[in-house]
Amino acid sequence: MDTVTRPRILVVGxxxxxxxxxRRLERRLSPREARITLVTPFSYQLYLPLLPQVASGVLTPQSIALSLRRSSRYRTRIIPGGAVGVDLKAKVCVVRTITDQIVDExxxxxVLAPGSITRTFDIPGLTEHAFGMKTLAxxxxxxxxxxxxxxxxxxxQDPAERASRLQFVVVGGGYAGTETAACxxxxxxxxxxxxxxLDPGLIKWHLIDIAPKLMPELGEKLGRxxxxILTRRGVEISLGVSIAKAGAEEVTFTDGRVVPTRTLIWTAGVxxxxxxxxxxxxxxxxxxxVTSEMRLPGYDGVFALGDSAAVPDLAKGQxxxxxxxxxxxAGRQGRHVAxxxxxxxxxxxxxxYHHRDLGLVVDLGGTDAxxxxxxxxxxxxxxxxxARGYHWSALRTNVAKARVGVSWILNAMAGDDFVRTGFQARKPARLKDFEYTDAYLTAEQVRERVESAGRAR
Structure with a gap:
């Protein structure tokens, strides 16, 4: 096939x-068979499960940002931006680039794999005062x-200020919240x-979740x-509790408690x-x-997978x-869709698609897991x-494996220097500032844009 007739494959996310x-498409398709384009704001794959270790300084950010260009078969065109709309009938994806330019692709x-965002609720002050744990930034x-x-x-010199700065609240008793609080x-x-x-007794960590159990997917015994482990370390765990409202210097729980804090970390699902x-x-x-083949019914040439697709779990038999x-x-679905x-x-x-879950791992830091x-x-x-063996083997490049392995050894031997880099030090940033949820177009805006572009041509 020549460059005109080669089918255009667009992967979002x-x-x-x-x-x-x-990666599977690059390995299995020859350059003559198809043109591959990837839409992503960043030219790396984030190894999300290790984010809590970046937050705690065990790993550096670069360790879990796996370059998309470090591949002997790399030939994919990367559009640096995010997909903000798709017209499935016209077969056009609308992309907002990192310079805020809107382009049609x-x-x-x-292949729709845009992933997920942090799930929030209509809680007063939440998006203005909470941090998330979903991105490297x-x-x-x-x-x-x-x-x-x-x-x-x-x-x-103010005891009240000191107390509020030394209390920390994490909402979400799943893997992300539990590992974040632990690390x-x-x-x-x-x-x-x-x-x-500083009096060590003033430092208090609160882990709360509206569910009755911590990490119920692990089962009764491991969750307990x-x-x-966390209680022994001094983390106060409150189950059946959530946030009623959040402020700049205090958080109110649904059980009526008011906790003075300047740190609210929200990890209550996606x-x-x-x-x-x-x-x-x-x-x-x-x-x-989607179907079990991860096709979107009613639309030609559309596949969807990962966090944004309800892929039937045939292995459960339910x-x-x-x-x-x-x-x-997500990783196995990606290879299967390819x-x-x-x-x-x-x-x-x-x-x-048929895959039986291999199990779960929760790293609580040190020798605790x-x-x-x-x-x-x-x-x-x-x-x-x-846990660490699984994460290490799942890292996609040998360079990333080397960086993570060396960082684990160095941290175990030398500890942390507790250096504050000054990242956005004078510009407060919260949950709403990192995920750009207001950047998307409506279905009507996408359709109008594509139709007007077609008339202009």
Whole structure:
């Protein structure tokens, strides 16, 4: 095929699903068979499960930002921006570049893997005063913020200010929230030794969740073990509780307690990317309703996967079951979609996605961890070895593996210097500033834009 007739494959999103799809397409398709384009604001894949270790300083941000260009088969064109709308009938994706330019990108086949954003609720002050833990910038910012609270508390002569700066609240008892609270509590516990004017007893971490159990997916015993580990460290865990309202210097819980704090970290789940709302297609709890082959019914050449798609979980054998939004499923779905797309190009039959979950790992820092690989319950050092071994092996490049491995060894031997880099030090930033949820177009705006562009041509 020449450059004119080669089909255009557009992949939206560079998370686990999108990157694995692109890598498989590059390996299995010759340059003559298709043109591959990837839409992503950043030219790296973020290894999201290790974000809490970046926030706590165990790892550097670069360690878990895996370059998309470090590949011997790299030939994908990258558009630096985010997809803000898709006209599925006209086969046009509307992209807002990192310079805020709006461009139209036509395609023949599209793979929708835009991922998810932090789920929020209509809680007064939440988006204005809470931090998230979904992006690399947020993790780096939170580290600076936590250390700055220690610095400011150490310098303050006001007992009330000191108390509020030394209390920290994490909302969300899932993996992200539990690991975030565990890793940052270790950071402050170790750092306070360098602040002789601070009373260690004033540093308090609160982990709250509206659910009755911590990490229920782990099962009763491991969830209780994780709770005991954190409680032993001094983390106050409140279940069946959420946030009633948030302010700049205090947070009110739904049980009536008012906690003076300057740090509210919100990790209470995720929802599909706002891009999905621009499509006008059927959804299941906000995620695109797709077939087991991850095709979008009623539309030619459209595949969807990852956090934004309700992919049937055939391994569970239950009607209506969908795959959870985990990295494990997203990566495998990416490779599977690539194979089905290739089969489509070559007029071959498509295969349904089927994957049995391999288990869960939760790294609580140091030698503390709970893991459930293949249904086997582990605690302590064995669980930590499994957790870190899994993460290390899942890193896509040898350079990333080397960086992470060296950082783990160095941190275990030398500890942390508790350096505050000054990242956005004079510009307060919260949840609403990192995920750009107001950048998307409506379905009507997408349609009007595509139609006007067609008339202009």
């Amino acid at each position: 560079a998370g686990f699903a999108g990157v694995e799809c692109v 036509p395609y023949d086949y599209i 947020e993790a780096a910012y939170i580290r600076d913020h936590v250390i700055s609270q220690l610095d400011l508390a150490d310098a303050s 940052l509590q270790r950071l402050t516990h170790a750092a306070v030794e360098r602040y002789p004017r 073990s994780a709770q005991q 929802v599909a990317s706002p891009l999905i709302a621009t499509l006008g297609a059927d959804t299941v709890r906000g995620r695109l309703a 009607e209506g079951a969908v795959c959870p939004p985990t990295a494990q499923h 194979e089905n797309l290739i089969a489509t190009l070559r007029n071959q039959p498509l295969r349904p 709970v893991s459930k690989p293949l249904g086997v319950e582990l605690r302590g050092l064995p669980a930590q070895a499994v």
